[in-house]
Amino acid sequence: MAVERFPVEATHIMMFARSVADPNPIYSDAEYAATTEVGRIIAPPTFAQASAQFDPDYVLRPKSGEVWFGSGKEPTGIKRDASGGSGGGGNGGGLHAEQHFEYHRHLTPGDVLTATNLPGKAWEKEGKRGGKLMFSEFITEYRDQNGELVITARGVGVRTGQVVES
Amino acid sequence: MSLSQKNLKVGDTHSELVIDDLSRTQLVMYAGTSGDYNPLHSDDLYATKVAGYPGVFAHGMLSMGMTAKMLTNYVGDGRLTKYGVRFVRQVWPGDSLTATATVTALREEGGQHFVDLDVATVNQSGEPVITGYAAARIDP
Numbered sequence: 001m002a003v004e005r006f007p008v009e010a011t012h013i014m015m016f017a018r019s020v021a022d023p024n025p026i027y028s029d030a031e032y033a034a035t036t037e038v039g040r041i042i043a044p045p046t047f048a049q050a051s052a053q054f055d056p057d058y059v060l061r062p063k064s065g066e067v068w069f070g071s072g073k074e075p076t077g078i079k080r081d082a083s084g085g086s087g088g089g090g091n092g093g094g095l096h097a098e099q100h101f102e103y104h105r106h107l108t109p110g111d112v113l114t115a116t117n118l119p120g121k122a123w124e125k126e127g128k129r130g131g132k133l134m135f136s137e138f139i140t141e142y143r144d145q146n147g148e149l150v151i152t153a154r155g156v157g158v159r160t161g162q163v164v165e166s
Numbered sequence: 167m168s169l170s171q172k173n174l175k176v177g178d179t180h181s182e183l184v185i186d187d188l189s190r191t192q193l194v195m196y197a198g199t200s201g202d203y204n205p206l207h208s209d210d211l212y213a214t215k216v217a218g219y220p221g222v223f224a225h226g227m228l229s230m231g232m233t234a235k236m237l238t239n240y241v242g243d244g245r246l247t248k249y250g251v252r253f254v255r256q257v258w259p260g261d262s263l264t265a266t267a268t269v270t271a272l273r274e275e276g277g278q279h280f281v282d283l284d285v286a287t288v289n290q291s292g293e294p295v296i297t298g299y300a301a302a303r304i305d306p
Binding site: 045 | 168184185192195196198199200201202203204205208209211212214215216225226227228230231232234235237238239242243244246247248249250251252253
């Protein structure tokens with residue numbers, strides 16, 4: 001995901017650590033962190049993924065005034081076509097198949113990152129239960145306020161033939 | 167605490183129960199912090215009626231994040247240099263996950279010491295949900 005400004009903040013790190021059920025005080029307690037080898041609060045290893053919060057166009061976040069594909073009055077906010085079918089809403093852009101991170105250094109509150117996308121590969125595979133699986137790779141470079149590369153991320157998404165057909 | 171090359175050998179393992187009886191609320195917490203609000207992970211009506219799943223299930227990245235807790239507890243904070251996973255099976259509310267790291271190599275590069283790890287997380291039935299690898303800087 002391309003993000004122009006991803007400010008890394010202590011409260012976000014604390015809440016993110018809670019959300020992955022990690023009570024390690026290095027993610028929330030500055031006084032404790034000061035006594036460690038690292039010397040300061042850092043972010044958990046998968047925190048960079050939260051850059052989605054700072055992507056204005058991120059599709060998996062409801063936006064004011066726009067139709068959302070999750071349920072409200074109906075099971076999905078997307079109007080289904082008259083022929084029925086399993087479409088309408090789909091499953092939100094496929095599923096996550098792989099994720100890889102390379103850490104050049106660990107994130108800390110006060111960092112202000114940018115995230116830039118690089119072109120990735122795309123390939124197809126026959127699924128075990130029939131149907132085609134379509135894989136696509138997304139490479140993201142996170143750079144800090146000094147332009148230094150801090151994290152390289154590579155994600156792989158998968159969609160099934162059926163979802164796309166419908 | 168960090169690892170030291172002199173105390174490690176290939177085949178050493180470290181395991182942790184990273185979540186016991188995963189709650190739907192934990193999924194909501196993860197949606198809130200990560201920004202991934204895909205209703206597959208919080209909206210049972212959507213997940214069952216529209217997407218055709220038995221119910222909501224965990225973000226792959228939540229399982230990866232919980233597995234990371236085992237890694238950082240083992241190698242120490244700020245020591246990871248690489249971490250990658252494949253999501254091999256869905257994780258459902260009520261699941262309990264155990265994550266394991268196994269030492270596959272010890273190496274020296276540019277005067278620094280590193281450990282390579284195989285990473286595997288299984289559910290309460292012993293079925294793999296995540297397979298992957300990690301590398302970390304260690305002490306001599």
